[in-house]
Amino acid sequence: MNHWMSIALMEAAEGMDRGEGGPFGAVIVKDGEVIARAHNEVLKTNDPTAHAEILAIRKASEALGTFDLSGCVLYASCYPCPMCMGAILWARIPTVCYGASMEDAAAGGFDDAHFYAMIRNPHTALDLRPAGTEKAKKLFERWLAKEDRRLY
Amino acid sequence: MNHWMSIALMEAAEGMDRGEGGPFGAVIVKDGEVIARAHNEVLKTNDPTAHAEILAIRKASEALGTFDLSGCVLYASCYPCPMCMGAILWARIPTVCYGASMEDAAAGGFDDAHFYAMIRNPHTALDLRPAGTEKAKKLFERWLAKEDRRLY
Numbered sequence: 001m002n003h004w005m006s007i008a009l010m011e012a013a014e015g016m017d018r019g020e021g022g023p024f025g026a027v028i029v030k031d032g033e034v035i036a037r038a039h040n041e042v043l044k045t046n047d048p049t050a051h052a053e054i055l056a057i058r059k060a061s062e063a064l065g066t067f068d069l070s071g072c073v074l075y076a077s078c079y080p081c082p083m084c085m086g087a088i089l090w091a092r093i094p095t096v097c098y099g100a101s102m103e104d105a106a107a108g109g110f111d112d113a114h115f116y117a118m119i120r121n122p123h124t125a126l127d128l129r130p131a132g133t134e135k136a137k138k139l140f141e142r143w144l145a146k147e148d149r150r151l152y
Numbered sequence: 153m154n155h156w157m158s159i160a161l162m163e164a165a166e167g168m169d170r171g172e173g174g175p176f177g178a179v180i181v182k183d184g185e186v187i188a189r190a191h192n193e194v195l196k197t198n199d200p201t202a203h204a205e206i207l208a209i210r211k212a213s214e215a216l217g218t219f220d221l222s223g224c225v226l227y228a229s230c231y232p233c234p235m236c237m238g239a240i241l242w243a244r245i246p247t248v249c250y251g252a253s254m255e256d257a258a259a260g261g262f263d264d265a266h267f268y269a270m271i272r273n274p275h276t277a278l279d280l281r282p283a284g285t286e287k288a289k290k291l292f293e294r295w296l297a298k299e300d301r302r303l304y
Contacts, residue, residue: 005288078291081238101285115241
């Protein structure tokens with residue numbers, strides 16, 4: 001069993017046993033060292049975004065002082081949900097090792113496959129309405145005209 | 153122009169002008185009151201998850217003391233990216249009003265449409281590898297056997 005994955009599973013078990021969230025853990029490794037480890041804290045913090053992967057990414061970017069985690073590998077106890085997969089993409093993490101599958105998670109009461117289906121067609125799951133479009137578009141003109149803008 | 157949307161656009165402009173992040177703002181409203189407002193802080197905090205919607209959801213769940221924001225409406229200056237859309241679904245926010253479209257964002261250098269394509273097929277964008285599957289699956293058995301587990 002992969003050493004880093006065993007840490008991710010340990011995080012998951014600890015968080016679950018403490019009642020801090022579901023059985024999910026994540027570890028971020030760079031150059032053979034653990035940069036960040038975290039477990040789901042949705043129940044502890046009441047924060048619906050406090051998934052293990054999101055918390056690990058936040059810790060790793062703080063530790064490394066950059067939003068670019070392209071040199072890192074993420075180990076997750078379970079296949080990441082769409083929110084976490086989006087965060088992984090934004091963080092430019094190229095490699096993800098996952099333990100349980102989406103099907104395993106569904107059997108445990110966490111139906112991420114349904115979430116993936118909704119993300120494919122958000123308007124079927126949500127009431128999504130445009131508003132203030134013209135003024136909102138102008139923000140991007142201001143952004144492109146901003147001489148000191150930093151890309152991320 | 154919608155009052156709440158104008159606050160979201162104001163947040164976006166302020167964050168951009170201060171160099172804290174891209175031109176993105178979000179406001180969460182419940183029963184006609186602003187519960188949370190935020191703008192993108194990726195550049196300020198180096199946190200790749202610090203999108204306006206994520207920060208607003210975190211603030212709103214803290215303010216209301218629950219991860220269930222089903223009574224809320226989210227106003228976002230731009231169509232949410234997949235990470236934020238996932239967070240909106242986890243937070244059970246049923247209604248989202250958005251300003252600029254994904255196409256407007258792409259013209260401004262933020263190619264969320266590409267992100268949506270990657271989220272549909274994460275394995276084409278990332279090196280996704282299973283590891284430790286059997287041990288990881290067992291976590292869900294422990295979760296289901298946990299008598300005091302809380303659903304979220």
